[in-house]
Amino acid sequence: MYKVKLYNNIAQVGLDTFNENYEVKEDLENEDAILVRSANLHDLDYNPNLKCIARAGAGTNNIDIKTCTEKGIVVFNTPGANSNAVKEIVFAGMLLASRDIYGGIAWAKTQESNENLAKDMEKQKKKYAGTELNGKTLGVIGCGAIGVQVANLALRFGMKVRGYDPYMSIEAAWNLSRYVKHDSDVKDLYKNSDFITIHIPLNDKTKDTINKETIALMKDGVKILNFARGGLVNEDDILGALDSGKVSAYVTDFPSPKLVNHPGVIAIPHLGASTAESEENCAVKAAQETMHYLQYGNIKNSVNMPECHMDFNTPFRICVIHHNVPKMISQITNGLSDDNANIENLMNKSKNDIAYTILDLDKKASAQTIEKIQSIQGVIRVTTYQGDTL
Ligand SMILES: NC(=O)c1ccc[n+]([C@@H]2O[C@H](COP(=O)([O-])OP(=O)(O)OC[C@H]3O[C@@H](n4cnc5c(N)ncnc54)[C@H](O)[C@@H]3O)[C@@H](O)[C@H]2O)c1
Numbered sequence: 001m002y003k004v005k006l007y008n009n010i011a012q013v014g015l016d017t018f019n020e021n022y023e024v025k026e027d028l029e030n031e032d033a034i035l036v037r038s039a040n041l042h043d044l045d046y047n048p049n050l051k052c053i054a055r056a057g058a059g060t061n062n063i064d065i066k067t068c069t070e071k072g073i074v075v076f077n078t079p080g081a082n083s084n085a086v087k088e089i090v091f092a093g094m095l096l097a098s099r100d101i102y103g104g105i106a107w108a109k110t111q112e113s114n115e116n117l118a119k120d121m122e123k124q125k126k127k128y129a130g131t132e133l134n135g136k137t138l139g140v141i142g143c144g145a146i147g148v149q150v151a152n153l154a155l156r157f158g159m160k161v162r163g164y165d166p167y168m169s170i171e172a173a174w175n176l177s178r179y180v181k182h183d184s185d186v187k188d189l190y191k192n193s194d195f196i197t198i199h200i201p202l203n204d205k206t207k208d209t210i211n212k213e214t215i216a217l218m219k220d221g222v223k224i225l226n227f228a229r230g231g232l233v234n235e236d237d238i239l240g241a242l243d244s245g246k247v248s249a250y251v252t253d254f255p256s257p258k259l260v261n262h263p264g265v266i267a268i269p270h271l272g273a274s275t276a277e278s279e280e281n282c283a284v285k286a287a288q289e290t291m292h293y294l295q296y297g298n299i300k301n302s303v304n305m306p307e308c309h310m311d312f313n314t315p316f317r318i319c320v321i322h323h324n325v326p327k328m329i330s331q332i333t334n335g336l337s338d339d340n341a342n343i344e345n346l347m348n349k350s351k352n353d354i355a356y357t358i359l360d361l362d363k364k365a366s367a368q369t370i371e372k373i374q375s376i377q378g379v380i381r382v383t384t385y386q387g388d389t390l
């Protein structure tokens with residue numbers, strides 16, 4: 001029986017994905033896997049049995065990836081599974097930033113006993129007038145699963161679109177409309193955009209991407225949208241720019257006490273991925289990733305380990321997480337020699353400093369052999385799988 005510990009509410013359809021060999025709940029000890037959304041796992045008390053963490057969502061800044069890698073814990077996310085939900089809310093944000101729909105609705109709610117409402121509202125409405133998206137320029141920083149969808153939809157709104165992403169994947173490039181102007185220098189995007197939306201992960205390099213200096217390069221009256229992470233935008237700098245009028249609106253999915261009452265801030269309580277559809281997509285994908293790893297050692301959509309998966313149809317499988325250094329494969333295969341086992345299939349993949357090797361054998365390896373492989377310098381974790389778990 002595999003144990004999967006829950007750290008957030010996970011959509012039921014995702015929980016139902018696990019079969020009878022899984023115990024899935026919040027209150028568990030010695031778990032094999034963790035399923036999480038945005039709960040902070042930085043202070044996790046890692047139990048030695050923990051093999052993987054699946055983030056039902058995109059951002060993994062709530063997980064200590066470095067420690068997980070050192071301990072041989074595979075961290076998964078669910079790329080693209082919530083991108084449509086975020087794309088849609090970004091447009092809600094752009095519309096709210098362009099027209100005072102929110103102010104108008106708030107006024108209408110005060111008019112319950114106004115007999116002359118029909119007449120009064122025609123006088124009042126000029127207070128809430130705004131501008132259109134059509135014809136404006138949107139700059140998209142980060143053209144991944146979300147950025148590409150936002151860019152493509154903006155074109156359909158009649159916007160001109162510019163995109164900046166020096167690390168764009170081939171898949172994302174295939175999906176991006178050719179009508180999106182590619183900015184190889186982000187300064188060009190800053191200088192020419194009426195709206196700027198940011199869709200990149202938060203890490204040490206991207207923290208405070210939007211700051212005093214970058215804001216100074218932008219058009220006067222620019223509107224900034226942040227549905228990625230709060231830490232990407234320096235709060236003091238954005239508040240200063242709102243006060244001076246340099247920035248005319250800041251739409252954020254990451255409210256903070258400092259931001260919420262500023263008139264230029266539209267703060268939404270992290271609702272970007274909170275749709276039934278995206279919660280279900282993420283939950284199912286995270287559950288599948290967890291099961292494929294726990295049962296077969298197959299890795300798909302990991303942020304700290306290489307993509308490595310192979311059909312499993314031999315009696316025994318050994319999976320080794322190890323450092324990406326010379327002579328590892330020869331040492332691992334030599335380690336098997338005492339058992340006289342035949343390696344029927346072998347796959348080795350690497351990602352940065354980490355590598356992963358799957359060896360499928362014609363018979364079970366002995367406990368001594370597994371210990372020998374585990375003791376090779378550079379090996380982080382060895383896991384074995386029986387063919388009859390299929
Ligand atoms: N508000 C929400 O509910 C919500 C939902 C999903 C994702 N997110 C956030 O949005 C982020 C993006 O999500 P995604 O699904 O599009 O991820 P993704 O991995 O598909 O795309 C991220 C893109 O950012 C690019 N990038 C990285 N660093 C960059 C930099 N310095 N400058 C420009 N581009 C850079 C990458 O090359 C990649 O193409 C996530 O990391 C997460 O933090 C928020």
Ligand SMILES: O=C(O)[C@H](O)COP(=O)(O)O
Pocket residue numbers: 037038039056057058059060082270272273274
């Ligand atoms: O990174 C993400 O996927 C989003 O921020 C969604 O987070 P949530 O699953 O907690 O809504």
